[in-house]
């Protein structure tokens with residue numbers, strides 16, 4: 043069984059447990075549930091922002107522990123100050139070391155869009171995202187049917203949330219594209235076997251219709267790569283490990299941005 047299958051099996055248990063602990067009604071009564079989410083596009087295309095979606099990531103199945111000490115509010119504030127267009131906060135507990143409180147902490151410290159980075163399989167998780175103050179949810183084509191993508195995308199849109207669809211190849215892109223998406227992300231990492239190749243982004247960019255924001259995800263470690271991806275047509279760049287693996291992720295992004 044590959045890692046993605048394992049994550050989804052565990053995720054189903056996690057969601058079932060969460061549903062027993064906190065009712066939909068409770069989520070809907072959360073303070074953040076009333077706020078109007080930020081619009082992803084406004085920040086991704088803002089001339090005074092970099093297009094970088096900077097990720098807070100403690101660990102991953104491929105790399106193990108990346109950063110066990112940094113504080114989420116402090117790091118995300120520094121990402122924001124350095125010109126990140128949006129923040130990505132991993133909330134998966136067992137495989138990525140996330141905590142549900144991480145989004146609440148990032149939300150309290152920032153006024154730019156936050157992506158709830160998780161393996162979404164159930165509407166309940168979208169309600170959680172809204173209740174925690176997130177603005178964008180991720181739908182991963184590799185773990186969802188086309189119908190699930192339509193249903194979850196529509197559900198998120200009805201709550202005013204933005205939707206980022208993640209694909210890894212042309213087949214996933216073709217079968218998953220639907221109107222209930224705002225952005226399409228090409229993951230340069232194959233989540234089934236962890237191999238990385240930036241070329242995946244260059245190969246797929248022209249297959250993505252222009253009505254969606256185009257985002258290149260993972261394995262970006264060189265400012266030059268951003269310039270190349272930009273000229274190929276990408277609007278956004280999702281970066282985690284390159285910053286989080288350092289002692290000071292906030293300083294790392296500042297240094298990176300100064301080279302753009």
Ligand SMILES: O=P(O)(O)OC[C@@H](O)[C@@H](O)c1c[nH]c2ccccc12
Pocket residue numbers: 097099159160161182208229259260261262280281282283284
């Ligand atoms: O740390 P990196 O290589 O910069 O990658 C960030 C982000 O793209 C990656 O964490 C990611 C992309 N898609 C995901 C889906 C689930 C969990 C994690 C991810």
